[in-house]
Amino acid sequence: MIEFKQFYQRIADSKLSHWLETCPAQLTQWRKLHAHGDFPKWEKVVAKMPTVALDVSDIHTQVMFGSGEQLDEGQRAKVGNLLKFLHPWRKGPYQLHGIHIDTEWRSDWKWDRLLPHISPLEGRTVLDVGCGSGYHMWRMLGEGAELVVGIDPSDLFLAQFSAVKRIAGDPDSIHLLPLGIQQLPPLRAFDTVFSMGVLYHRTSPIDHLIQLRDQLSKGGELILETLVVEGDETTVLVPAGRYGKMNNCWFIPSSKALKLWLEKCDFRDVRIVDESDTTVEEQRRTEWMTHQSLADYLDPQDPTRTVEGYPAPRRAILVATK
Numbered sequence: 001m002i003e004f005k006q007f008y009q010r011i012a013d014s015k016l017s018h019w020l021e022t023c024p025a026q027l028t029q030w031r032k033l034h035a036h037g038d039f040p041k042w043e044k045v046v047a048k049m050p051t052v053a054l055d056v057s058d059i060h061t062q063v064m065f066g067s068g069e070q071l072d073e074g075q076r077a078k079v080g081n082l083l084k085f086l087h088p089w090r091k092g093p094y095q096l097h098g099i100h101i102d103t104e105w106r107s108d109w110k111w112d113r114l115l116p117h118i119s120p121l122e123g124r125t126v127l128d129v130g131c132g133s134g135y136h137m138w139r140m141l142g143e144g145a146e147l148v149v150g151i152d153p154s155d156l157f158l159a160q161f162s163a164v165k166r167i168a169g170d171p172d173s174i175h176l177l178p179l180g181i182q183q184l185p186p187l188r189a190f191d192t193v194f195s196m197g198v199l200y201h202r203t204s205p206i207d208h209l210i211q212l213r214d215q216l217s218k219g220g221e222l223i224l225e226t227l228v229v230e231g232d233e234t235t236v237l238v239p240a241g242r243y244g245k246m247n248n249c250w251f252i253p254s255s256k257a258l259k260l261w262l263e264k265c266d267f268r269d270v271r272i273v274d275e276s277d278t279t280v281e282e283q284r285r286t287e288w289m290t291h292q293s294l295a296d297y298l299d300p301q302d303p304t305r306t307v308e309g310y311p312a313p314r315r316a317i318l319v320a321t322k
């Protein structure tokens, strides 16, 4: 059974100890809501992941655990099938005992775009809001973070993360909690907070920025990544209906407007460090994610537009200090 005891123990004597006032009750409630349905089936898959001591691992240049030499072909096929049961795999890629999980997203490309622009993570306590299956969390740990906590309300992503963590030998410096950002009290304790791909899902983007600020210690750093449109400080797109077939997409500002919003929320040294169009090489259908993907969200006659006629996805990364 996926439990959070290891997390509670890990933070008991840390600067996150005050989180213990609210978090265990929320996760107990979460567990009650997930006692039936798919989650217990996914937990059984997680429990079957191999726990052999790893011959090699690399979380610095990729997310790789085990060369594949330690499992025979039959065992590898079995683990591969179990991992497939946790479909769809959106964020990655992962290399697990020689099994290449070719995810919908090349999340490593986003990591490569942001890494040169952020303060070194060595020794830091880090929060990843909307962490998905936790791909970037492993890379944060690979950069020397002392403790990495991810939050994401998706129970499938928790199961995927837990499968990887079990194979990795259950390290106690990395934890995913199935919570939304709105469920966190103002902890004011993280050295670095990431919010990537979340802002446009929030109905109130300024409140989101304030919630992120409230998680940071004074002087801490925010890395914010979200969909943007071209334009000046006053430009923001609120799609009338769906955007790229997503029905939960609310505010898509220009990067300049986003910079202004951050400054208005008392962040300083706000920098737009990257702006890139999302390509069908970075987000695409694979054997590990067989549903529709970016190519299906774009107008086949004009791929610079979504099927709804809005500008095609473009994303910015901003870095700011509290």
Ligand SMILES: Nc1ncnc2c1ncn2[C@@H]1O[C@H](C[S@+](CC[C@H]([NH3+])C(=O)[O-])CC(=O)[O-])[C@@H](O)[C@H]1O
Residues within 6 Å of the ligand: 091, 105, 107, 110, 129, 130, 131, 132, 133, 151, 152, 153, 154, 157, 179, 180, 181, 182, 195, 196, 197, 198, 201
């Ligand atoms: N209220 C919320 N609180 C926290 N998380 C949320 C909330 N609502 C949705 N999410 C989660 O935010 C994630 C957004 S994906 C980005 C993943 C990764 N960060 C990436 O940058 O690749 C979007 C994208 O594809 O870019 C999903 O995992 C949601 O479950």
